[in-house]
Amino acid sequence: KIMRNIKSIILLSLSVVLIFGCSTGSKKQSAEEKSVTSTETYQDAEPFIIDFTGVYTEVIEGTESGCEEPYQCKIQVDFTGSGTQLGNFSGVFNFCGCGPNGEYGATESYMASDNGDTLYISCE
Secondary structure (H helix, E strand, C coil): CHHHHHHHHHHHHHHHHHCCCCCCCCCCCCCCEEEEEECCCCCCCCCCCEEEEEEEEEEEEHHHHCCCCCCCEEEEEEEEEEECCCEEEEEEEEEEECCHHHCCCCEEEEEEECCCCEEEEEEC
């Protein structure tokens, strides 16, 4: 149940981060920073509250992206932040994007805390 709650929060956070979409015609997007905060709580669970800022560090378009149809680019977002269970953390989102209607593909990511704890994230 906790992992499902965490997945819901991460999906919400990822959705906000990913709103910025892909632009065509360039290999890299500018390093735009966006902040995401989630404060949802669930019954019988300690709230998982995170706040992080991500930077689009790489956008590879075309066949070099390695993405399958219908996605046209590979995107990497590096982020740092803090959370209730993790403390200070950093991580990376890697996913295929630039699909029809601005859609994004599945992503596997992680959040690594300063004390060595790691939270793995899979969004589909």
